[in-house]
Amino acid sequence: MRKAVIIGAGMTPVGEHWRLGLRDLAVEALLKAMDDAGIEKVDSLYVGNMISGPFVEQENLGALIADWAGLGNIPAVKIEAACASGGAAVQEGVKAVLSGLEDVVAVVGVEKMTDAWPSDATRYLAYAADAEWELFHGASFVALNALIMRYYMKAYGYTEEDLALFAVNAHANGAKNPYAMFKRPIKVETVLKSPYVADPLKLFDASPVCDGAASVIITTPEKAKELGVPKEKWVEVAGMGRAIDTISLASREDLLTLKAAKVAAERAYKMAGVEAKDIDFFEVHDAFTVMAALSLEALGAAKKGEGAKLAKEGQIAIDADYPIQTMGGLKARGHPVGATGVYQTVEAVLQLRGEAPSQVPDAEIGLTQNIGGTGSNITVNVFRRV
Amino acid sequence: MARPMQVSRYWRHFREKYMLIGGKCENGHVHFPKRSVCPVCGSREIEEIELSGKGKVLSWTIVRNPPSGFEYYKPFPLALVELEEGPVVLTQLTDVDPEEIDFGMEVEVVTKKIREFEEDGIILYGYKFRPPVK
Numbered sequence: 001m002r003k004a005v006i007i008g009a010g011m012t013p014v015g016e017h018w019r020l021g022l023r024d025l026a027v028e029a030l031l032k033a034m035d036d037a038g039i040e041k042v043d044s045l046y047v048g049n050m051i052s053g054p055f056v057e058q059e060n061l062g063a064l065i066a067d068w069a070g071l072g073n074i075p076a077v078k079i080e081a082a083c084a085s086g087g088a089a090v091q092e093g094v095k096a097v098l099s100g101l102e103d104v105v106a107v108v109g110v111e112k113m114t115d116a117w118p119s120d121a122t123r124y125l126a127y128a129a130d131a132e133w134e135l136f137h138g139a140s141f142v143a144l145n146a147l148i149m150r151y152y153m154k155a156y157g158y159t160e161e162d163l164a165l166f167a168v169n170a171h172a173n174g175a176k177n178p179y180a181m182f183k184r185p186i187k188v189e190t191v192l193k194s195p196y197v198a199d200p201l202k203l204f205d206a207s208p209v210c211d212g213a214a215s216v217i218i219t220t221p222e223k224a225k226e227l228g229v230p231k232e233k234w235v236e237v238a239g240m241g242r243a244i245d246t247i248s249l250a251s252r253e254d255l256l257t258l259k260a261a262k263v264a265a266e267r268a269y270k271m272a273g274v275e276a277k278d279i280d281f282f283e284v285h286d287a288f289t290v291m292a293a294l295s296l297e298a299l300g301a302a303k304k305g306e307g308a309k310l311a312k313e314g315q316i317a318i319d320a321d322y323p324i325q326t327m328g329g330l331k332a333r334g335h336p337v338g339a340t341g342v343y344q345t346v347e348a349v350l351q352l353r354g355e356a357p358s359q360v361p362d363a364e365i366g367l368t369q370n371i372g373g374t375g376s377n378i379t380v381n382v383f384r385r386v
Numbered sequence: 387m388a389r390p391m392q393v394s395r396y397w398r399h400f401r402e403k404y405m406l407i408g409g410k411c412e413n414g415h416v417h418f419p420k421r422s423v424c425p426v427c428g429s430r431e432i433e434e435i436e437l438s439g440k441g442k443v444l445s446w447t448i449v450r451n452p453p454s455g456f457e458y459y460k461p462f463p464l465a466l467v468e469l470e471e472g473p474v475v476l477t478q479l480t481d482v483d484p485e486e487i488d489f490g491m492e493v494e495v496v497t498k499k500i501r502e503f504e505e506d507g508i509i510l511y512g513y514k515f516r517p518p519v520k
Contacts (some may be wrong), residue, residue, distance in 0.1 A: 123453035132399060133419060134476055136512070137500065138449060138456040143464050144476075146447035151466075154445075154489060198447040198464075250466055250474040251417070251425060255445070 004094045004237040005386060007229040008037025008217035009346040014181040014334030017211040022056050022112040025213035026065045030108045033215035037229055042217065043102040045069075045076035048089030048109035050338035050372075052078075054124040056112050065108060082128035082372030083287065085109065086214070086341025087242075087379030093218045094237050103223045109342030110213035121209050125337070128373045130248035142206055142288070144249050144374045146198035149290040151255050153200065156305040160200055163289040164191035165311035167204050167331050170286060173318065174328025176357040181210050181334035191289075205289040207335035214342040216349065221386075231386060235349045238365070239274070239382035241267025247376045256305075260378040261298035261369060268367070269300075272382040276300030279382070280363040281351055282322060283344040285371035286329045295369055296322065299380070323360050326351060341370035341379060352385040393508055403512035404497055408473060410435040418473040439495030441469040441515065446479065446487050455501055467493055467515050481516040494518045 010032025012025050020028075026047070034040065047061040058064065062076030081088040086109035093107040113121055122142075126135045129144060152158065168188055174180040191204035219227070224234055241264035246252050253259070269275060276299060284299070286292035293307030301322045302310050310316055316324045327333055327347045330340060348366040350356040360366075363385070370379045401407045402419045409420030412431035423430055446465035449456075456462075463479040465487070479487060480498055493515040500510040 117454070119452070119454040119457060122451060123455065126453050135453060136510075137464065137476055137478055138452050138459065138462065139464055139476060140449060140451060140453050142451065143447050143449045147445040147464070147466055150447065151445040195450075196448070197451050198449050201447070246425070248476065250476045252474075255466075 002098050002100060002220050004097045004218050005221050005224055005234040006216045006218055006237060006345070006349050007224045007233055008033040008039070009215070009349045010036055011179055011214035011343060011346050012212055013179045014210050014212035014336060014343070016114045018114070020211070022052060022058060022110055023064055023068050025112065025211060026108050026110040027069045029110070029213035029215040030065065030069050030106060033106065033217050037217040037233070039104065039217065039227060042071060042074065042104045042106040044074050044096060045071060045106045045108065046089045046093045047076065047078045048086035048107065048338050048342055049078050049111060050080060050082055050085045051124045051127060052112070054127070055116050081377045081379070083285070083337045084341055084370040084372030084377050084379050085338035086343065087368065087370030087381060088341065090216065090341060090345050090381060091240050091242060091379055094240060097218050097220060104217065104219045106215065106217055107342060108213060108215040109339035111336035111338040112211045113209045113336060114211050118209070133248050133250070140198065142201055143198040145288040145290060146201035147249060148255055148374065149201050149205070149288065152290050152293065155256060156308070158308045160192060160202070161188055162308045162312055163205065163293065164188045166286055166289040166292040167191050169311065169316050170325040170329035170331035173326050173358050174332025177327040177333060178357065180328040180332050181208060182328070182332045201288060207287045207330035210334040210336050212334060212336035212339050212343065214339050214346045216342060216345050232353065234386040235352045236384045236386050237381065238384040239268040239270070239272025240380065241265060241271070242379045245376050247373060249374050256294065258294050258298035258375045258378065260375055261295060261371070261380065264378050264380040265299045265369070268380040268382045272384065274365060274382060279365055279367045281326050281360045281366045282324045283326070283329070283347060283366065283368040284324050285340070285369055286325060286331050287335055287371065291371060292324065295371070296324070299367065299369060318358050318360055326356060326358055326360055341368065344368035344370060345381065348383045352383055391503065391508070396508065396510055406437040406439050406495055406513060408435050408437050409433070416471045416473055418469070418475060437469055437471050437473070441467040441475070441493055443487060443489060443491040443493060444468045444474060448484055463487060465515065478514045479516065480514040492518055
């Protein structure tokens with residue numbers, strides 16, 4: 001079977017880009033990734049994006065971005081899997097390379113969220129929920145996660161303070177990332193003093209509304225050699241998995257198990273031939289602090305109910321056993337929804353190349369996990385240093 | 387939202403939203419709303435069942451920054467309610483002091499206004515849950 005390697009990565013800073021539109025962000029990240037790989041042409045483009053239609057009245061992103069990036073008459077499509085669109089787009093790119101149909105593939109994840117009114121942004125994000133049975137009743141995405149958070153705290157006896165540790169860790173790492181939206185450390189009190197958005201979930205338990213784009217170039221080792229890309233730049237896509245769960249929270253068999261993450265991780269681990277204990281760093285989808293805890297459990301880094309315990313025991317820091325969110329996570333780097341999975345990929349590439357601003361020493365294997373919906377659509381990717 | 391929704395989109399669910407009609411498969415698995423395929427066993431033999439509308443609060447939150455269209459109601463309590471037949475329903479709670487909501491609190495269904503659209507728009511009604519009226 002063919003192998004897939006990432007040979008180029010690029011991103012824009014995450015933030016409120018008032019002067020840049022969706023196409024500007026996407027093209028900037030894409031061209032940076034192509035320059036990083038030292039190539040001028042790609043066979044196809046996969047765009048990870050969640051809700052460009054409502055946010056900026058633009059669909060057909062494949063054509064828009066390929067056209068404005070000057071990629072010629074290549075195939076180009078948008079991949080949508082809610083907030084997991086970026087992770088899914090990376091996987092579609094890898095699949096195209098592994099199938100042998102395409103040799104050099106570009107993936108770009110992009111989202112432009114700050115062009116909309118805040119309450120409309122809240123509505124658009126809730127499009128990832130069940131429109132007829134959740135959004136109909138006024139559920140925001142934050143509210144759905146708050147229902148999980150309260151239940152999690154009750155089930156295992158955790159406090160708001162315990163979960164705040166995930167935000168503190170993310171900000172500590174994000175402070176060193178020049179591409180992060182929030183480049184300052186915070187304290188537990190900062191989280192606890194922030195206003196409730198949906199009790200018990202506070203503003204600082206949540207990732208921000210923001211803009212950004214990230215991009216990677218995928219090919220085979222043979223082609224990478226042929227293109228003359230130095231081997232230090234290669235990062236292997238060793239394993240990947242994707243799975244869904246019920247779209248509505250009310251239908252979930254167990255509110256506190258990210259079943260889709262579990263299944264996706266099993267597939268990714270099997271393909272890569274690794275186990276959770278082999279992973280040197282985890283980029284989990286901490287859109288909300290409780291999701292970081294549930295993700296660590298689903299990925300096998302912690303036992304059920306002990307995800308938050310890892311944070312309490314100081315095991316999620318850069319120099320600990322289970323470093324997570326090494327470049328700030330969704331919380332501090334920012335969460336431009338459809339772009340996030342590609343940002344995570346770019347960050348994994350930087351870690352495995354040894355170029356990350358807060359480097360995990362001797363990182364060889366890294367994992368990214370990207371959640372769509374309230375856990376309804378999840379991708380897990382495993383990357384390995386070549 | 388610039389324009390109100392069409393009646394059709396709302397009308398097709400009025401039985402579920404007014405009467406809590408769910409589904410029960412041949413093996414006795416009850417779910418809400420009704421599906422074509424039983425989410426537990428995969429059976430396609432499913433009959434309609436009217437749920438009692440009595441249940442207990444499983445988890446709850448207070449929505450302080452709602453999606454557009456619900457600003458007028460904020461803050462409002464939203465909950466997962468486990469019905470006595472088993473299914474869980476996402477619903478707003480009504481006629482309740484937010485401070486009194488607790489795990490396991492008994493609630494019952496009531497038909498209430500969910501939201502209105504501007505001027506020529508329709509008014510949406512549906513289920514909410516409240517502490518039982520004694």
